[in-house]
Amino acid sequence: xxxxxxxxxxxxxxxxxxxxxxxxxxxxxxxxxxxxxxxxxxxxxxxxxxxxxxxxxxxxxxxxxxxxxxxxxxxxxxxxxxxxxxxxxxxxxxxxxxxxxxxxxxxxxxxxxxxxxxxxxxxxxxxxxxxxxxxxxxxxxxxxxxxxx
Numbered sequence: 543x544x545x546x547x548x549x550x551x552x553x554x555x556x557x558x559x560x561x562x563x564x565x566x567x568x569x570x571x572x573x574x575x576x577x578x579x580x581x582x583x584x585x586x587x588x589x590x591x592x593x594x595x596x597x598x599x600x601x602x603x604x605x606x607x608x609x610x611x612x613x614x615x616x617x618x619x620x621x622x623x624x625x626x627x628x629x630x631x632x633x634x635x636x637x638x639x640x641x642x643x644x645x646x647x648x649x650x651x652x653x654x655x656x657x658x659x660x661x662x663x664x665x666x667x668x669x670x671x672x673x674x675x676x677x678x679x680x681x682x683x684x685x686x687x688x689x690x691x
Contacts, residue, residue, distance in 0.1 A: 553620025556589030593617040618671025
């Protein structure tokens, strides 16, 4: 089996959860409140954690830090990429007034506000992925200090 199949599968499931959460917020009229996007980190974190945990269970003794780290990065990267593409589609095609609602006073100073928003969504997702993957790998890595006194 392809070594990226598992993290891609978990990444797509995570992005599906992110999209579902965003659409629920949209139905409730809360999708323009940026504070609700903080929960995206929990959704992404859960997906990364589960992907690394499942990968470790599959690999058993062959599991190492670098392979677990790659699994977390690919999972979060796929989730971020898919959600960013959905977000771009949603804000330009499905709800064209969304970005106007989202904009603040500083948005009028920039000609390419859409591009800035898409970049921010992607950077937030990728930075969350890196930080959470590094954090979770501390839980999953094997310690070289066991048994030493």
